Amino acid sequence: MKKVTLSIIFIASIFTSLTPAMAQFPMGGSTAPKTLQDQTPKGNSKITGTIVDSTTNKTVEFASIALLDKTTSKPVDGTMADEKGKFTMSKVAAGTFKLQVTFIGYNTKSIDVTLAKGQELDLGNVVITSSAKLLNEVTVTGQAALIEEKVDRLVYNAEKDITAKGGDAADVLRKVPLLTVDLDGNVSLRGSQNIRVLINNKPSTIIASSVADALKQIPADQIKTVEVITSPSAKYDAEGSGGIINIITKKNNLQGLSLNIDGGLGNRGSMLGLNGSYRKGKGGVTLGGFGRSIYNTITKTSLDQTSIVNGVSTLTKQTGDGSSHGLFGQYNLGFDYDLAKNQSLTAGVRYGVRNFSNQQDLVTKIYNDGILNSDASSRRYVDADNLSGTVDVNLDYLHTYKKPQQEWSISTLYSRNDLTNNFDANLMNPEGQTSGRQRNINTNLNQEFTFQSDYQTPIKKNQMLEFGGKGIFREVTSDYKFLFAGPTGNFSTEINQPQGELTYHQNIAAAYSSYTYTTKKRYTIKGGLRYEHTFIDASTKEGGPIGVGDYGILVPSINASKTIKGTTVKLAYNKRIQRPGLQQLNPNFNSANPQNITIGDPSLKPEITDNFELTLSKNIKKTFINASFFGRITNNAISQVRIPSDTLEGAIITTFKNIGRQHSYGTNIFANVAVTSKMNIGIFANILHTTLTGQVLGIDNVTQSLTNSGFNVSGGLFSQATFKNGWGAQAFGFMQGNQVQLQGNQGGFAFYTVGIKKDFKNKKGSIGLAGENFFNKRFNISSELKSAQFNQVSNIYMYNRGVRLTFSYKLGKMTVDAPKKKARSVNNDDVKSDGQGGGQQGGGTQGGGTPR
Template identity: 55%
Template sequence: MSKQLLFLLLTLGLWSGLTEIRTTYAQFGPPGGGPGGPPGMGQDDRRKKTEFTGTTEDAPKGNGKITGLLVDSTSGKPVEFATIALINTKTNKPIDGTTSDAKGNFSMTKLAPGNYRLQYSFIGYKNKDSQAFTIDKGTVLNMGSVKLPADIRTLNEVVVTGQAALIEEKVDRLVFNADKDMTSKGGDASDVLKRVPMLSVDLDGNVSLRGSQNIRVLINNKPSTIVASSVADALKQIPADMIKTVEVITSPSAKYDAEGAAGIINIVTKKITLHGLTLNVDAGAGLRASNLGLNGSYRQGKLGISLGGFGRAMYNRASSTLDQTTLVGTQQQRTSQQTTAFDKPVFGQYTLGFDYDLAKNQSLSANVRYGTRNFVQQQQQFTNTYSGNASSLDSLLSMTNRDVDRKDLSNSVDMNLDYVRTFKPQQEWSISTQYSRTGLTNNFYADLLGQTGELLGRQQNLNNNTNKELTFQTDYQTPIKKNQLLEFGGKAIMRQVDSRYQYLIGSSTGSLLNDPNNLPGSLAYSQNIGAGYISYTYVTPSKFTFKVGTRYEHTGITANQVTEQSTSKPLNIPSYSNLVPSVNVSKSLKGGTTLKAGYNRRIQRPGLQQLNPNVNAANPQMIMVGNPNLSPELTDNVELSMSSTIKKTYINAALFGRLTNNAITQIRIPSDSIAGAIITTYQNIGVQRTVGANIFFNTSITSKWSVNGGLDSYYVYMQGLTQGADGKSITISNTGVSLGGRLMSQLQMNKGWSAQLFSFFRGPSPQLQGTMGSFYMYSLGVRKDLASKRGSIGLAAENFVGNGVIMRTTLNTPVLSQVNVNHLYNSNLKLTFTYRIGKMTFEDKPRKSRSVSNDDVKGEGDGGGQQQQAAPAGGRPK
């Protein structure tokens, strides 16, 4: 069968019902946690699970046994961790008890003969009593499936207080509960991700997972074209106050798109799951940023509507110095540059969504999200260039003075429509569609000044880009017996990237004209992907969980570049097909210890910034240009991890390895036309091998004081091609070790007061041609809850000692060396305020949701893309 025919069949399979499954490990027994408890459960939680806390009589011992299953009377789903009390019918007092496990199952053993009844209770459900029964010697009684009805009441106010762990581990992911983090309030998603184990965020907002930026970032399981354009830009549009959890998936199964070499990051925002009309206000004011957010929702009967808006304005100073030496033939050129900058970015995000229950087992949902980013920066660049030999660089070639106005503007729209039908518990079919479009403008205007400040000339670069995606996806899952799950599905993605660029120059007066050395051009890049997968999960009686699967993807590419003199140049980029297997195994041991192992193969396709052929010379000494001829990279991942709870301390440790072929990375080469300038572009360098380890802990020193933290480290070997002294390509390599870590402490005090301390650092990171510098941050915050916990007011300080953060980056090749020092004056003091208005009642059943998720595009820096979130234990993606 030809590749083209196979691609067509995969695409047509979407319309005929080919489907994907959302895995629910919780149905198959304790996945990754110890016996009788979900993974990541603390010691106090385990005690609640295994001990009945009511007042009991001394229970006589025998050999009777009772078993059963608790399910929701409406949805049929298991009710986890409900209380089951054994009542003596004569005294009407409880003499024994237990709780249901993650599958809703319960059992009581060693029961003495007697007359009893069972009482079932759980928050949000009505208490239910069984009929009286008799236990004789050796009786084994199965109560069958017990349906608990929802407790629907109208309340003037609902106050729910919980102390969920800040960090939880599930069978397929690590979960960071961001809503427990107070120092990031008033910030954006990048501020939250700095606190998540295994993640690192640099000063520009680029995210790395275990040392790799080849990741996929999702928002509520959904991709966005603005993430494909720039992960850093997308994170700045998401307010920290609206983030509920951050999920890190390091070993995705076959149901996920094959994109994203290192893993998936899914950002789950807060959703209101109650009836009624509500309005939430989030506001903050600080030395570096101010924000205002309004979010409202309405739900009644079968219909739910939500509407929200958020805006953030920032202001910050920065400076940098650049000292580089370039070999030109037998002569050397030295460039010294000093830059000062003032940033004035403004971000906004607006959402509208609705969901509607078509029938008891069918639901329809739709969402529209609009995001905007206006990043305006004013720069002053003073540059001196010298020439000479290796012993003397004292001949001044040039002095330049530039005032530069940079504008990085973007707007994005994501629209999705999703349908879910449930046939029976864990058997469902879904159809998901999504259209996503991002417009990106990356312009600069420069005044070229003389030594005394007089205007000598002007320069302007116009670069407009669009990125469009249309996705169709269908998924199906069905249980096989009680301990197996089969999933399969299909997807088609149609993607279009367009870039148009133009350089204009002029004297101190008159109109700007096309630059004859940089003629206008454009790039049209189309990518069509057809995919299908199958996945199988099996849980053994000995608590082994096996999840195996494979995914096939075919990618077709057509690209056309218009260059000088309006000449159209087709780019010969061949289509390619990939078979990507995945294997995940977990084992629950006694004492709450869990072992996990995983293997998967991933693809990383180039993103918009890597493909964009526009020559960005806002700083002519550090020119950026993309490479439309990039091909995807392939990565094989292995991982072994162990987690355990020792008294009040939860510990997780992992070893991992990655082997990447055809790796996409940044390459620096000297400019042929500008003295001392360096051009940064992207190439498929060859090979990259990474091995590393990470460990983190979460402990409760007291019931109100907790501490958590961790260390991440990795060793990397990179090999690729660069330019030698004779202008020919040569093979170079580099190795290095990187170390990072974080520490957080939280304290709950009396009268609604709480405090939090956070610190983070990342050591030097090796690159193919040098080393990226280290940096750190720290923050301290206090918060006071208002009356009835309807709101809060807080004060937080960040990097408040010293004069900001300094990051030093070095670059060394056979023909150039560079030292770049960035100084960010990011000390900050901020005041935050939140308040909730409205009346809510409990919803009678959980909402159903499905969504498209594309995870295949690489972002800025050395990495970028990956996709869809795994289903949370116990249910669908939320």
């Protein structure tokens, strides 16, 4: 309780210090001025036109148009372009005016206009040019619909991925440059799984438990863009040594009532989603949800491992036949309301559910010094359940001011994840009868409350100042029991068997300041400082307090960009912190497979990483090329460590340790070729070299010095084409090489998919067909792990040949409403995922993209 009080005092001091600073900047008056409509003399003339980008020749959505008195330069009327770039000003009085067009990232356009009484003036295309002073970003023209490059991130537009429809977020992320996603949905950014994944700038406790499982709950066709933030500014939490991935889902800025129906049916999975919205005037309500099921996911495994314990060599041979199925769902209720012209309130409730089950038939044979040990050999049927329910509740407020881009926000979030990891195992005798039963019960709770406030204001036309503060109050608990029973009867605990309870309180107080400056020669520099102090109170029921200790960290960041003769150059440096995640801390003794046991370590400390990055991008005629070169130096690196068990014969125990140092450097190269206006081809390659060094305490308390290094290589190809009458096609394929781990290598794999889609004439619906891995019956992922005390070779055979039929249809009539800034939501990106999500670690895919 004392540490919680200290956290509150620390946060209060942050906001106390921020208050005088905010007072230095004009906040705007509290009395709303009369509207232009109230001040404008009415007439019967009319002005229309269309706003067009001078470079791309495409229309510009939602540009602002003002009509000024030519003599006094005072505004007399105004409007905003719609989503097609068109605008109309009606009931304009006769006279001589100056029409002014403004939009972020473009130069102001002025046109002299003379109107006669009753005249209808059509200005046609009003062409505006890109500004030479971009405050926060440099946009790559020509391919902007595919990729947008900002000073600290890369934005991938995913709206037309027809092969992913009916799939989940992992299917989309596989095509995002810089990312790799393995067959279980585990995500890596430039070879690192120490990343944070956000949804609409919001965290969720389900992400903290497992990124792979969270991605299964997001339907692919609801994703609009994916932001890859390789060098996060001080505004973001310091967590995520590899970077941040922000998934932006589709939002409705329309007026009226609508209902969208999306579905998919395949031989390995199906999906049905219903999303409705109602907007009228200042307020809007959204209500929706979807359910997704997976089935027919068959796997076969083999394991050969040798270990030496107390001078005895033990050979373990194991085969497994498994299958899995699951139901995933997510349901949301959202509300937004414009309190005033410059104030908005946003609230939402989201509930996610995951029901995943995996069954395995494991046959294990144990050999001691080459002789079969019948007593230690076994056969067991295992049924493992991974269940969770997640609730996120947010309330956000945003205040904007007369000065463009000046705003102040308050954001709150309560998030709770109830997670259950259980398994039941039936032990079989040689006659095929049940000789005994085992049960592991592990219930986890991860809940947190967050409060933050942010303020930003432009300084002149080429500078931006941002600062803010944040507090996170987090509680994690894990209750675990290991039970035994005979062939029949009740379960009971036994002496010296794993059971206990972990309580882990983690409170974080943070403050930051960030400054952006753009020179006349188009240099953009964004620098910042962030300080975070972490208060930890951790204990186990059986062992008492855990001495992790409080800690603070100062996190600098700097990003710079410059466009030189069409080539955009970006340089970046930042320091990041990686706190351990729930499953890495969880001390539950998971022995669903007694030869591969997993247990967390609640005494883990955070890891600290220094990141360096150089990125070059350029359009060469119809080809866009992006190449990045990066390096990472990590101290106190959290890594999986495996040691032979000295009590369970032939078993290997996997846990997590702060092993020491990790050095990584490499390059990502991505190219997209616009073959025609309706067809593009993308190609990518990733090369990463990693060196891991550290010391591990093995059996008999013997310390081992470990070092491993090597290259991780992956690459692939992507293509999309659109045809007449609403037809479209898309193909994607990749190959992933071996992944370096501290004690060996994770096997590589390949993947490919092809799809077609037909839009209905009224554009209200579509139907599609997609297939994946149809030429391959199965893929084999072979891995080898080794140390001085053991050697393990494992094979996983994935039977993932699939086909699915997809459809969508829209009901209701909507009219366009210009989007307004809504309250900013809480953005917790501060804990580390276990990087597993129910399967293999590492691996990955990546690829190109589709145009908007």
